[in-house]
Amino acid sequence: MALAHSNIALAKYWGKRDAELNLPDVPSLSMTLAALSTRTRVQFDPSLEADQIVLNGSVADASTTKKVSAVLDRVRGAAAIASRARVESMNDFPTASGLASSASGFAALALASSAAAGLDWSSARLSGLARASSVSAARSIFGGFAYIEAGAISAAPLDVSPLARDLAMVIAVTDAGPKPVGSTSAMLHTQATSPYYQGFRDRAPAIYEEVRAALLSGDLARLGDAMEHSALAMHAAMLAARPSLIYWNPATLAVIHGVRELRARGTFAHFTIDAGPHVKVLCQTGDAARIRSVLAELPGVQRVIVSGPGAAARLLPSHEFVAPAPSQGSRGAS
Ligand code: DP6
Numbered sequence: 001m002a003l004a005h006s007n008i009a010l011a012k013y014w015g016k017r018d019a020e021l022n023l024p025d026v027p028s029l030s031m032t033l034a035a036l037s038t039r040t041r042v043q044f045d046p047s048l049e050a051d052q053i054v055l056n057g058s059v060a061d062a063s064t065t066k067k068v069s070a071v072l073d074r075v076r077g078a079a080a081i082a083s084r085a086r087v088e089s090m091n092d093f094p095t096a097s098g099l100a101s102s103a104s105g106f107a108a109l110a111l112a113s114s115a116a117a118g119l120d121w122s123s124a125r126l127s128g129l130a131r132a133s134s135v136s137a138a139r140s141i142f143g144g145f146a147y148i149e150a151g152a153i154s155a156a157p158l159d160v161s162p163l164a165r166d167l168a169m170v171i172a173v174t175d176a177g178p179k180p181v182g183s184t185s186a187m188l189h190t191q192a193t194s195p196y197y198q199g200f201r202d203r204a205p206a207i208y209e210e211v212r213a214a215l216l217s218g219d220l221a222r223l224g225d226a227m228e229h230s231a232l233a234m235h236a237a238m239l240a241a242r243p244s245l246i247y248w249n250p251a252t253l254a255v256i257h258g259v260r261e262l263r264a265r266g267t268f269a270h271f272t273i274d275a276g277p278h279v280k281v282l283c284q285t286g287d288a289a290r291i292r293s294v295l296a297e298l299p300g301v302q303r304v305i306v307s308g309p310g311a312a313a314r315l316l317p318s319h320e321f322v323a324p325a326p327s328q329g330s331r332g333a334s
Contacts, residue, residue: 001321002115004107004140005310006036006099008169008272008280010215010227011208012234013135015191015201017151022132025191026204029147029158029211030139031282033169035307038101040089040108041321042072042116048084055089055105071109071133079117087113088321093305099173099278102183106130106137107313115315123312127154134184143312145215150205157312163218168288170281171305172295174251183275186238186245194241200233207233224270224282231272247277251300255279258298262291 013028051069053060060068072085089108091101110130114121121129123141131138131154138155139146144165148155181189190197207230214223238245252273259281262269269283269291283291285308292304 001039001041001316001318002108002112002313003037003039003316004104004111004137004313005032005034005143006038006093006101006104007032007136007140007146007310008274009136009139010145010223010230010272010282011147011204011211012230012272012274013148014187014204014234014237015197016135016187019188022135023151023153024135024148025150026201027147027149027152027208028135028139029145029208029215030136031145031167031169032140032143032310032312033307034310035305036091036093036099036101036104037310038089038091038104038108039316039321040087040105040112041318042109042112043086044076044081044083044116045086046083048086051084051087053087053089056091067133068109071106071129072113074129074132075113075117075119078114079119081117085113085116090321099171099276102134103136103140106133107140109133110137110141111313111315124154124156126313127156131155136183141313144309147208147212158212158215160215161218163220164215164223165309166285167220167309168283168285169307170283170288170291170295171307172251172255172279172281172298172301173303173305174255174277174279175249175300175302180247180276181245186275190238190241190245194237196237196240200237203233204230220268220284224268227272227282228270231274235273245275247273247275249277249300251298252277252279254298254300255281255295258295262294267291 007030009030011029015025017023017025127138127141142157145158210226259271288306
């Protein structure tokens with residue numbers, strides 16, 4: 001059984017250089033999150049006629065099954081295994097909340113399936129396997145902070161300054177509203193229709209370098225500023241897509257302004273937003289509890305999760321997987 005943590009990009013990946021191979025168009029850099037994780041168990045079984053995928057206790061839908069089987073096919077090819085597999089996966093955070101689970105999900109799947117097939121792959125190779133399904137998952141193989149360059153096939157860890165190791169992420173889960181468009185189709189749509197995508201793409205490497213340099217030197221003010229710029233530049237490109245991609249709701253804006261107020265009063269707090277309405281606030285560990293109570297009071301904020309940097313994806317004894325009874329008709333990982 002494998003466990004992998006989710007991650008939040010400080011410098012965003014948005015756009016594909018090669019959609020077939022799933023190669024990122026821009027460099028990105030993320031913090032792995034201790035508080036959000038996926039546990040996945042894989043067993044290859046010659047008696048099975050098809051792959052069986054159970055996510056959070058429910059049989060996976062057709063499109064999720066296809067994506068999971070694609071990972072299993074790569075592993076089967078490398079290990080010369082013909083058997084189908086039973087895959088059980090559980091998130092320790094509510095998938096229905098709309099918090100991204102594809103990063104932790106595909107990282108855990110890459111590690112669990114390769115280990116179940118007897119392959120002892122390096123982190124770089126596991127990251128490449130996860131990346132082929134989801135670029136953000138490539139970063140979740142690593143603990144702490146991780147980056148993936150534009151066009152790269154795998155991510156790598158970044159050894160940051162001690163000051164940066166003391167960072168935390170406060171996640172304000174806001175009203176979900178209608179189900180958001182998934183990040184894969186949303187980024188392809190942005191690339192195809194937004195006149196501002198090229199602007200984001202041109203600017204992304206410099207923003208990434210700034211985030212990276214700030215993490216290495218411990219320049220938190222520069223880090224927070226570059227991180228917000230990355231997220232807002234990405235959302236600006238989405239807003240200009242046709243039809244427009246608007247992930248924000250009133251609570252998203254309430255949190256943005258709440259973070260700006262905290263900052264005006266001298267607290268280190270900067271936000272980032274992914275392909276959903278939730279707001280993730282980067283802060284120092286000592287301020288996290290206070291920021292959490294401020295954000296929890298804002299209109300539309302449903303719950304607040306605090307997380308420090310998480311560890312790398314790892315194998316755990318199989319009995320640590322507590323499988324719920326399967327039921328039909330679930331959505332897959334989001
Ligand atoms: C906004 O990694 O989910 O979270 O490669 O198509 O699976 P695919 O996309 P995915 O996109 C993540 C987009 C993001 C920014 C980021 O994590 O860098």
